[in-house]
Amino acid sequence: MNVTFIGLGIMGQNMARNLLPHVQLTVFNRSPQPVEALVAEGARAASSLSDAVAKADVVFTMLASPEVVAAQAFGDEGFLQAMPNDSLWVNCSTVNPSFSRDAAQAARAAGIRFLDAPVAGTRKPAEDGTLTFLVGGSDADLNQVRPLLEHMGDKIVHTGRQGQGSAFKMLINAQLAQSMAVFAETALLGEKLGFSREMLMDTLPNLPVSAPFLAGKAELIRHGQFEPQFPLELMLKDLHLLEQTAYEHQQPLFMSSVAKALYASADAAGHGRDDFSALHAFLETHSQG
Incomplete structure (x- = not known):
């Protein structure tokens, strides 16, 4: 063939x-x-x-x-x-x-x-x-x-039928992007509450409420090295496509719209070529004023 x-x-x-x-x-x-x-x-x-x-x-x-x-x-x-x-x-x-x-x-x-x-x-x-x-x-x-x-x-x-593969990918990436944002925000709050980053990266990803992919992302956050497995700029692109798709179907996506704004800000701050887990680094910098 x-x-x-x-x-x-x-x-x-x-x-x-x-x-x-x-x-x-x-x-x-x-x-x-x-x-x-x-x-x-x-x-x-x-x-x-x-x-x-x-x-x-x-x-x-x-x-x-x-x-x-x-x-x-x-x-x-x-x-x-x-x-x-x-x-x-x-x-x-x-x-x-x-x-x-x-x-x-x-x-x-x-x-x-x-x-x-x-x-x-x-x-x-x-x-x-x-x-x-x-x-x-x-x-x-x-x-x-x-x-x-x-x-x-x-x-x-x-x-x-044709188009449904792409449709299902929209659903997957909607959850992927938002799960990463929730994890990053929660972990940063945990540090402010007195827990060490090591402890949080060891425990949070392994809880029943955490998505399985977060275990790998926790290692990138732990070491502060965001070699791109899935570049943040591509996640932003996918969130844009998700928003376009939701508009075509007249379905509001409140949480995904917030996630898109976060990833857009991280991209503008220079994290576009990093792994999308670098959203944590962006939020950390932002929380420090």
């Missing part, structure tokens, strides 16, 4: 690497370094988007935003027009559901099949091949790529 992977950021490069032993893999990225790394391991580098997809049975995209997906997929030089008829585009990028539905319609008009398959998981699960795929689309299309998804992840959730 000929497979193309477009978008080799932190997540995409690791996902593509897990595919490499199993398929004929072509890769494309706007910056050359990740391409060179995968070529050294046996992938083929494409010279352009059209070259990348010309012989592909399946094209995966893992890009930063709806705007980047649109720029690379649509238009006169986009890859969609160069894909073989009846090939399959699997978009793993986090985008809003209405964008996924529009992408599915554009793919259908071009004679291409489409799945939206964003992932739950960050850098380490991408490295380990233990991501969760949230898939929207037909059973037949999912069955075609299921073996490929299983090389990159250990769980596949078929959420329904």
Whole structure:
């Protein structure tokens, strides 16, 4: 099977690497370094988007935003027009559901099949091949790529029709962002109440009321080193997409709106490229006046 992977950021490069032993893999990225790394391991580098997809049975995209997906997929030089008829585009990028539905319609008009398959998981699960795929689309299309998804992840959730994978990702990231904000705020209050950071990072994440992912984030906070597993600027982008989606469905999101303002302030303060748990560092500075 000929497979193309477009978008080799932190997540995409690791996902593509897990595919490499199993398929004929072509890769494309706007910056050359990740391409060179995968070529050294046996992938083929494409010279352009059209070259990348010309012989592909399946094209995966893992890009930063709806705007980047649109720029690379649509238009006169986009890859969609160069894909073989009846090939399959699997978009793993986090985008809003209405964008996924529009992408599915554009793919259908071009004679291409489409799945939206964003992932739950960050850098380490991408490295380990233990991501969760949230898939929207037909059973037949999912069955075609299921073996490929299983090389990159250990769980596949078929959420329904096209666009529903992206919709479910909105729900996950809404909880993720807010849980981090609540944890950071609570831990900082705990220090003001006389508990040590060590004690709080040892105990709070392990309570029944705490989300499991907070144990890993507590270690970043403990050491004050926020190497990006999930960059804060991308969490802010996802909260913007969440707000847009809620507006389209006339559903107010009071808590998520507060969370978006917090992440926007942390981003403006220079934490955008840090892990999103750096919200703790921002709030700590803010609490000191």
